[in-house]
Amino acid sequence: MTYGELKGGALRWATEFRFGLSPATMPASVVISPVNVDECFEDFQTTMTSKALDSKRVGSGFLVWNDQKSALFCEGGTGASNFADSTIVLCHCRNVEEILFVGTGGGIGKRVETGDANIPPSCMRLDKVPEIILPPEAPADAYEDLWKTLKLMVEKAVRSLGIKVHGGVHATVPFFLSETKQLLTRLQSQGVVSVDMELSVLYALAGYYGKKAAGIIRIGDLPLRGLPTWKSRSYKVELKREVHRRILESVVTYLFEQS
Numbered sequence: 191m192t193y194g195e196l197k198g199g200a201l202r203w204a205t206e207f208r209f210g211l212s213p214a215t216m217p218a219s220v221v222i223s224p225v226n227v228d229e230c231f232e233d234f235q236t237t238m239t240s241k242a243l244d245s246k247r248v249g250s251g252f253l254v255w256n257d258q259k260s261a262l263f264c265e266g267g268t269g270a271s272n273f274a275d276s277t278i279v280l281c282h283c284r285n286v287e288e289i290l291f292v293g294t295g296g297g298i299g300k301r302v303e304t305g306d307a308n309i310p311p312s313c314m315r316l317d318k319v320p321e322i323i324l325p326p327e328a329p330a331d332a333y334e335d336l337w338k339t340l341k342l343m344v345e346k347a348v349r350s351l352g353i354k355v356h357g358g359v360h361a362t363v364p365f366f367l368s369e370t371k372q373l374l375t376r377l378q379s380q381g382v383v384s385v386d387m388e389l390s391v392l393y394a395l396a397g398y399y400g401k402k403a404a405g406i407i408r409i410g411d412l413p414l415r416g417l418p419t420w421k422s423r424s425y426k427v428e429l430k431r432e433v434h435r436r437i438l439e440s441v442v443t444y445l446f447e448q449s
Contacts, residue, residue: 210249358383
């Protein structure tokens with residue numbers, strides 16, 4: 191038995207190891223972030239309580255449910271390689287139908303500000319990680335209906351905050367220090383709005399395995415405009431926290447309050 195086929199005991203072990211659930215108990219909807227759920231969403235437990243949802247910790251994430259539906263909020267790992275492992279496991283779980291991504295990335299579009307959000311319809315694949323499974327030309331696109339729905343919901347939720355919700359192309363780079371000025375300037379000239387190290391992996395693999403996927407990138411640093419990661423974390427802190435809270439509320443509304 192090799193691990194890559196993810197059948198039988200290998201799939202069961204990988205799913206329980208990564209997510210704390212067996213393949214048979216995985217819900218249809220998964221919300222994944224590169225980082226721990228509590229780090230991604232500071233107000234996670236408060237939001238679940240306010241929405242009258244039950245939750246319990248499974249693995250490093252949370253299973254959330256009401257009388258009609260359940261969803262898994264989980265950590266996928268930082269960087270394309272770690273995130274690919276988590277994504278491939280999810281894509282092999284028959285129960286999983288849709289995967290929503292929420293993460294933070296750098297803004298490189300000329301009209302992008304820290305605190306904005308980008309909900310990309312597609313990604314440029316610079317990560318190279320899935321190419322052992324997928325051909326280099328395999329697309330990395332969001333599932334269109336899911337992308338449209340999330341974008342409208344997030345726009346409505348943050349409208350009063352004065353930030354922009356972009357719907358532009360995103361690029362995933364293979365590692366943090368690959369973000370050179372030369373590369374980012376070239377991507378900017380090609381119309382790329384934001385960059386990270388994970389999202390294109392999800393889009394490409396989900397499309398290949400027939401899962402619905404869409405992602406929300408919360409803009410943190412602005413590397414071409416003198417706002418690096420370590421400074422962005424202490425800049426517009428209250429605004430970004432409120433943006434993050436409202437994005438979480440939008441995701442929960444989509445999952446549990448849609449008719």
